[in-house]
Amino acid sequence: MTRELDTARELAIEAGRLISASLGRAAMVDRKSAVDLVTEVDRQAEALIKDGLASAFPQTPIVAEETAGNERPSGPYWCVDPLDGTTNFVHGLPHCAVSIALVGDDGPVVAVVHDPCKQETFAATRNGPATLNESPITVSGAESLDEALLVTGFPYNRRRHLDFYLTYFRLFLGRARDVRRLGSAALDLCYVAAGRFDGFWEWGLHPWDTAAGWLIAERAGGLVTDFSGARHDPWEPQVLATNGRIHQAALEILAEATAAAGNPP
Template structure:
């Protein structure tokens, strides 16, 4: 099932939104407390692939958040990076939580203080709630459909930069970057020639939130998973930004391309990305 934003007409009024937000805040806060307590400690690391890591902390945090959600909303489905729970969603109004308990695992493994807990909620084909918690900076980004986006309770909005040449753009690289390095670096080369600066932070969820609050003006990345972007996508949407694939089509959480911006530079970003897509071989 593909999930897009904006949604299919459910609108912003969800009777249980306050309880969804309250439980989500409690869950990510507890996970964040645990992260803050252990992030400098030695890590037990497992390799899902050459550059795809998982730690015991990832699994511990997932258990914390899933526990909160399962107790409060046993009928909801949970799709998480390390596993999914609940019956497969079938009805158009089914609720699905998308959880990345530790977005930025490689940073965490190296005690590099840039990672977050990311939790988004969809109803049917509509994203309705998102929260991203950075425990090191004590920053919590929140959005619910139709109600705007906040950072630590204060409203946020995307930047007003209208020229790609004056824009700070974020990016990241997928797990097959060793075998397709030249392909992905081609996009960096193209964007570097157009943008004011490029940043690679290592947490897609925080990249999206940084666009939402104006710290970045745009971001692009390949092959993100739904749990990486569900929360951040809604936060950008509610902060007045634009999120799509590399050709400007509506975001598909299960797609292979994510491009987000303040909106004002989106056409210019898409033009750069599309030119490279049309001139270079695709990866699987």
């Protein structure tokens, strides 16, 4: 997988140059909703990545955020988020990422998440270590929620279902050391991998949000599942990623929150 990893890394860094050059200054081209934004840089970065992948691997389908359909491709496919954290980017907040994964029948096999603002490149392959700027990383050693720093996000339908999502937030905030909300699921997963966060949960995600970060977190020693503890499926809308040590405690809080919040929107 060396060629695939090298290609993904090179394209992520090249797309990152577009992003960092336009931070806070890109023209808006679409508003899917008041909180779901698309800029010209999203589309330029996606086109750059798709063209590069199609040239290098013409037989491999590409699922990308701005042009994706709703069907899972058969066989291996590339999964691309050209700019994860668009709202941060629009407001000039330097926290966003390019996410590229090659996904096989049993999950991702190559993953790159590049933060152009901090010049941090997270990467992993199915049989290799998780790395940050090519140095190995591992998850934290936190043993309990009391000592855990968690991170979460809220989906684009949050205004209509605020009480539902805040039920989860309140329960975790009352049990963990603290909770953050940074605005990039790809980086949230990588920060779990690097031991900066001890756990991450979120509703309403898509394959391009989690495919790369999932592999990076797992190869760093983390555990990534759905809210019931089953292995993560990036085509399902929920994810829990932890250092493994606090996973069961987090699952118990998720079960409590699900019982209290009722059926998901």
